[in-house]
Amino acid sequence: MRRIRAALTEAPGAPFTIRDADLEDPRPHEVLVRMTAVGVCHTDLGMRDAWPRHLTPMVFGHEGAGLVEAVGPEVTGLSPGDHVCLTFASCGTCEQCAANHPAYCHAAQALNFSGGREDGTTALSLDGTRLHAGFFGQSSFATHAVVHERGVVKVPSDLPAAIAAPLGCGGQTGAGTVLNRLRPEPGSSLVVLGAGGVGLSALMAALAVGCDPVVAVDPVASRRALAVDLGAEAALAPGDGMVASLRDLTGGGAHHVVETTGRPEMARRAVGALRPRGELALLGLGGEVTFDVMGLLAKGVRVHGVIEGDSDPGRFVPELIGLHRRGLFPIDRLVSTFPFEEIEAAVAAMRDGSVVKPVLTFT
Numbered sequence: 001m002r003r004i005r006a007a008l009t010e011a012p013g014a015p016f017t018i019r020d021a022d023l024e025d026p027r028p029h030e031v032l033v034r035m036t037a038v039g040v041c042h043t044d045l046g047m048r049d050a051w052p053r054h055l056t057p058m059v060f061g062h063e064g065a066g067l068v069e070a071v072g073p074e075v076t077g078l079s080p081g082d083h084v085c086l087t088f089a090s091c092g093t094c095e096q097c098a099a100n101h102p103a104y105c106h107a108a109q110a111l112n113f114s115g116g117r118e119d120g121t122t123a124l125s126l127d128g129t130r131l132h133a134g135f136f137g138q139s140s141f142a143t144h145a146v147v148h149e150r151g152v153v154k155v156p157s158d159l160p161a162a163i164a165a166p167l168g169c170g171g172q173t174g175a176g177t178v179l180n181r182l183r184p185e186p187g188s189s190l191v192v193l194g195a196g197g198v199g200l201s202a203l204m205a206a207l208a209v210g211c212d213p214v215v216a217v218d219p220v221a222s223r224r225a226l227a228v229d230l231g232a233e234a235a236l237a238p239g240d241g242m243v244a245s246l247r248d249l250t251g252g253g254a255h256h257v258v259e260t261t262g263r264p265e266m267a268r269r270a271v272g273a274l275r276p277r278g279e280l281a282l283l284g285l286g287g288e289v290t291f292d293v294m295g296l297l298a299k300g301v302r303v304h305g306v307i308e309g310d311s312d313p314g315r316f317v318p319e320l321i322g323l324h325r326r327g328l329f330p331i332d333r334l335v336s337t338f339p340f341e342e343i344e345a346a347v348a349a350m351r352d353g354s355v356v357k358p359v360l361t362f363t
C-alpha cells in the first residue's frame with residue numbers, strides 16, 4: 001500500500017479535485033506505474049458527465065505514461081525502471097483478442113468502464129473507503145496506477161513522456177483508423193472531420209502513407225492552420241458549402257472520410273462528400289445518425305465503426321513511435337503540457353479549442 005495523489009471526480013459532472021489516496025500493491029499480473037505524463041482525452045470529459053453516481057468517487061484518465069516501479073510475480077517482459085505508456089484493457093483470450101483485435105474484446109466493458117477490475121475490486125481507497133478506478137484499466141489522472149500487464153506497452157527511454165502519453169488512446173485511435181482499418185492506397189483522397197487530437201492523428205497517418213489530397217474540416221481557425229501546416233491540402237470550416245467544396249477538392253468525392261466529431265449531421269454530410277464505393281469511418285462517440293439508405297446503397301458506401309483505431313497496442317504503439325522518429329507522425333505538434341495540479345485549466349483549454357492535446361505532467 002502506498003500514499004498517492006489522484007484527481008477525483010466526486011459526483012457525475014463534478015470538476016476534478018486532487019486528493020490523497022491509498023493504492024494497493026500490484027497483484028500477480030499487475031504493474032505499479034509512477035506517472036510522468038497523462039493526456040486528457042474528450043472521452044474523460046464525456047464519461048465524467050455521464051458516469052453513474054453509484055460508481056463515484058471515480059478516477060478517470062486513460063493516456064498515462066510513466067515508469068514501472070514494481071511488477072507482480074507473474075508479470076513477464078516488464079521490469080522496474082522500464083519506460084511505458086498505458087493503453088486500454090483487454091482480456092487476451094477471447095475470440096477478438098486472439099485475432100489481434102483487442103479493441104473489440106468481449107470483456108471490454110467490464111475491464112474498462114465498470115469502475116474497477118473485472119471482479120469488482122479496485123486498487124484505490126481513501127481513508128479506508130473504496131474509490132472507483134480502472135478507467136480503461138488504468139485511471140491515470142494520478143501520480144501512480146496499478147495496471148494489468150496487458151495494458152502496459154514498453155517505450156524507448158529517450159521518448160519524451162508527453163509524446164508517449166497520447167499514443168495509448170488519441171494517437172492510436174486516429175492513426176489506427178487509417179493504418180489498421182482503412183488502409184488507403186497511396187494517392188487516394190482522405191477527409192478528416194474534426195481536427196482535434198484524434199482527427200489530426202488520422203491526418204498525419206494519411207499523409208505518412210501517401211494519401212493525396214488530405215483535407216481537414218474544423219470550426220476552429222487555429223486547428224485548420226495546424227492541419228495545413230502538418231501537410232493538409234486544405235482545411236475548411238464546416239459551413240454551408242462544405243460538401244461541395246470537399247467534392248471539388250477531391251476530384252468528385254473523397255475515397256475516405258474519417259468522422260471524429262460525433263455530430264450526427266457531420267456523419268450524414270460525410271456520405272455526400274464520398275465518391276462511389278468510398279469508405280466512412282465513424283469514431284466520434286454517441287448520438288444516433290439517420291442516413292438516406294438510397295444514398296448509401298446507390299453509392300456503395302462502406303461504413304466502419306472504429307474504436308481505439310482497431311489497434312493491437314503492443315504491436316501498433318511501437319509502429320507509431322517508429323513513424324514519429326522518421327518525422328512522419330509529429331504528434332508533439334499537437335501537445336501542450338500543464339502541471340497535473342492544473343488539470344481543470346487543461347480541460348478548459350481543450351474545450352475552447354485553444355489546445356489540441358493537453359498533457360498533464362508530474363514533478
Ligand SMILES: [Zn+2]
Nearest residue numbers: 091094097105
Ligand atoms: Zn478479449
Ligand SMILES: [Zn+2]
Nearest residue numbers: 041043169170
Ligand atoms: Zn481516449
